[in-house]
Amino acid sequence: MGTKFRASVITLFLSSLLLHQLVFSESNDGLVRVGLKKFKLDENNRIAAPRLTPQLPDSQKDGVTVRLKNYDNMQYYGEISIGTPPQNFTVHFDTGSSKMWIPSSRCCLSRWCFFARRSKTSKRNKYNSCRSRTYKKNGTSAEIHYDSGSISGNVSQDNVIVGGLTIKNQGFIEATIPPDSAFQSSKFDGVLGLGFKELNDLGVVPVWYNMMNQGLIRNQVFSFRLDRNKKEEEGGELVFGGIDPKHHKGDHTYVPVTGKGHWQFATSNVLINGQSIGVCRFDCSTVVDSGTSLLSGPMTAITMINHELGVNETGLVSHECKSIVEEYGQTILKMLPGEANKICSLIGLCPVNGTKSIEESDDRRTIDVYSMGMCRTCEMVVVWMESRLMKKQTENNILNYVNKLCNSLSRPFESYFVDCSQVSSMPIISFLIGDRNFTLSSKEYIWKEGEGDAEQCISGFFSNVDYYSTWILGDMFMGRYHTVFDYGKSKIGFADAA
Structure with a gap:
């Protein structure tokens, strides 16, 4: 764990x-x-x-x-x-x-x-x-x-x-x-x-x-x-x-281990229904972890994913986020596309030399989401806006979308219920690892509890504290993909599970 x-x-x-x-x-x-x-x-x-x-x-x-x-x-x-x-x-x-x-x-x-x-x-x-x-x-x-x-x-x-x-x-x-x-x-x-x-x-x-x-x-x-x-x-x-050949179908896609400690590697993109959500432009640090039951990621991305799954009414309201959209939203749109930190520095919400990462602070778990600072919140808003701009959304649609996300940030380390009747229509979520997109369907990332009228459906995606923290692919991912931990060659491999 x-x-x-x-x-x-x-x-x-x-x-x-x-x-x-x-x-x-x-x-x-x-x-x-x-x-x-x-x-x-x-x-x-x-x-x-x-x-x-x-x-x-x-x-x-x-x-x-x-x-x-x-x-x-x-x-x-x-x-x-x-x-x-x-x-x-x-x-x-x-x-x-x-x-x-x-x-x-x-x-x-x-x-x-x-x-x-x-x-x-x-x-x-x-x-x-x-x-x-x-x-x-x-x-x-x-x-x-x-x-x-x-x-x-x-x-x-x-x-x-x-x-x-x-x-x-x-x-x-x-x-x-x-x-x-x-x-x-x-x-x-x-x-x-x-x-x-x-x-x-x-x-x-x-x-x-x-x-x-x-x-x-x-x-x-x-x-x-x-x-x-x-x-x-x-x-x-x-x-x-x-490696038991009966455990997998096809060849494994291998990626190098990028950090000793956890089994860590780089993910090049995260996509919803084949479209990038814009959070891994420079690769995302990712850990594959048999000790995590679900799927964890940065608040920026998890809020976007859970919004698509219909859990947008149960999150955390960020007044910082809403104020940034109201005051700087149109200015940010005119500066896109671009790097989030540079844009937020130009409008005066981030220092020119960047800010200290939440992950570098002494106790990540004690940081209140409200005190993360205007800089990090601004960077998150930029990522959300750019993701909609890539879909050629209008200015009003983009601002409305971001405002909805400001009203429903995924709370750190919490899971959310979704409508069981809508599970079959939920999107495909995929991770670009190496040269392959590893997809998860709703039947694979939704965890169901109970039966019949008592059945409840829970999103398998939960957020860490930081906006740009490490992704963790837990048992939900490892159940879909046979996973090889190659210590001798310092690499990790994934193939379709048999």
Whole structure:
């Protein structure tokens, strides 16, 4: 889960009384698969029998597959094991972070802890270091802040088994202070980060790096296929060390990684029904993140998109924006086309040398949209006007359009309801990545909740605080496009999911 980039869209459900048993098999394509079988949990004995996972021989190191579970198209998770004998956990595999954390039992002094891995008040599996012969104490304190929750605890070391591969002496966080309410409603026990080591400030080598360092995989690649069928529990597969050809159709489009930390690359354009909205003239910084359920972007673009989806009456009214349109609207139109900052500098709303980015400030989350300044607001208005000018709209139509957007800015980190009866007529949204437009239809970017008369439809697009901040393509995008994370060649690839 990206430390800065996260939506807080969590729904409470009753926990399932199912555990999963690992079964290993080798297929003809050279990938080793981890099958999951269900069995009902005996309420009289809530302990699953220990399951030893064999180390794979050299002939099977071309790739291993972890099958994922899907909860409501919002949470994807798979099973790992920790310790000797193994203790099983479900984790969210998160490309937006690089740390691993698991809830801790913290009850080594009690003999009852050897017989119970779940408390009466928590439905999470908890790691018990006293039950593991391979546990090593580290003791470094650790804390992680997500937009949707926080955890804290201490670093420990133990063997971690992922897809049949045993990663020895892996450092991870034993979460001794429980995650807050956002994580309490999750279906997974913990998080296993797959981001770059630059995101890890604990001095702990991430799991993915240890897979490579310990020679457990030959190819420095992992790839995701996410299923988007809410009615099916099967959620796709995560392949370490390879690409399963059955997961995609056609060739991948690869783009270089532009920043170590998050899996970041450049998007050249964002389009609605094939027409540019004018926000990526000089490329947009974009992150693909399995830890974000929806799609996130700068307020400038998200407000435009959500307006097209019919959520324009529920946003935030910006009086700064309206005053700029009223006083400078016609002047700006006469200066178009042109760069937003230069135009706003010429009319006196931006300094000649530019302004400090919101992203550079000490705490992005505490900045009120009203205090972002006339400069940033002016730049946003210019982008909106130019987008309509490209469509050869009249002056009155352009000013009316921008005024509507001023009345309905997409509030940061909030999602919006749309009319379910209008979903089929909503536009195609696409991202120009490399030399290909990657399209999303309304059935792919609208999240539906409930059924029948109780059905609600929610826009998959939510905004960050800044007007020109990073785009985040989450599970909605990764479900449509098979995604390859190529660490060895420092690139990311997308192809149609099979």
